[in-house]
Amino acid sequence: MDDLKAKYLDLIGKADTESNLEDLRVAALGKKGEISLQMRELGKMTPEERQTAGPALNALKDEINSALVAKKAGLADAALDERLRSEWLDVTLPSRDRKAGSIHPITQVTEEVTAIFADMGFSVAEGPQIESDWYNFDALNIPGHHPARAEMDTFYTHRAEGDNRPPHVLRTHTSPVQIRSLEANGAPIRIICPGRVYRADYDQTHTPMFHQVEGLAIDKDISMANLKWVLEEFVKAFFEVDDVELRFRASHFPFTEPSAEVDIRCSWEGGTLKVGEGDDWLEILGSGMVHPKVLEAAGVDPSIYQGFAFGVGIDRIAMLKYGIPDLRAFFDSDLRWLRHYGFRSLDVPTLHGGLSK
Ligand code: DAH
DSSP: HHHHHHHHHHHHHHHOHHHHHHHHHHHHTTTTHHHEEEEEEEGSSSSHHHHHHHHHHHHHHHHHHHHHHHHHHHHHHHHHHHHHSOOOOOSSSOOOOOOOOEEEEEEEEHHHHHHHHHHHHEOOOOOSEEEEEHHHHHGGGGOOOOOHHHHOOOOOOOTTTTOOOOOEOSSSTTTTTHHHHHHHHOSSEEEEEEEEOOOOOOBTOSSSSEEEEEEEESSSSSSSSHHEEEEEEEEHHTEEEEEEEOEEEEEEETTTTEEEEEEEEEOOGGOEETTTTEEEEEEEEEEEEEOOHHHTTOOOOOTTTTHHHHHHHEEHHHHHTTTOGGGGGGSOOHHHHHHHHHEEEEEOBBBBBBSSS
């Protein structure tokens, strides 16, 4: 018994993991452990022998048990000490210098445009980017055979085999929001619809995804003169100049009649754009009086209501205003570019507080 005791106390003292300890417990006190086997021998002893061997074995068992428990606690303490030593953190250190995020020029310009039109009583409407061909084309007076469908380099979605319905499209312009908003709210209405649009095109001034803002004003007495005034106010406010000269050039869009493309007077002295002076003209948007067929498609009676619509490329006017030469860089997520062309996140554009400063 003394040998057993010496052996296990020694082994327990040397154990350095919990699983070592468990192995020792099994070897000594498990069902077939050395001490357990000795306990079984008690039955074969004479009553006298048993009287001394019994209590001695029980004492040995208790002693080994206590040694195991004490060592286990010791190992846990040591593990905690080790963690406390290695996993410390100095909370008094200064925080890491975080580079402030900035506002992307597209977001900035969308906010600027929204602020300007909000001031003229327009609210913001939105529509889905995956659109039915009815909203994207037919309702806007662009029937199936119309060349505008091909010109727009449309992305079509895939229909399952045997599904003969026309495919959905990634909207090629924000004009379908005109139809959705008129259907939902009827006339009179005054909205702008900013958002993403898609066309299969890629070069310095075209990317497969870009941004437009659509404008729509419908009432009983809205004329081309209102369109002209609204656009002049917009261009002056947006380019932050006191005076601009707009040129309305006769054009054609299926959804407006008459239609006009709008140019602004500008100069390109030294490669930088100056709006409001010079001998050049810069095309900035398409517009016109909403076609009666479009109003009809949207459930509005064209014998009572009329109005204007326009569509502006947000990326395009952002490039012009902020002198950004390549559209593709807008979508490259190049941090150096974003730091250069980005805007401070807390400077919300407002007409009274300044749009871009
Ligand atoms: N939807 C046209 C386009 O993406 C832009 C446009 C032109 C919108 C004239 C209009 C408009 O509302 O009247 O090319």
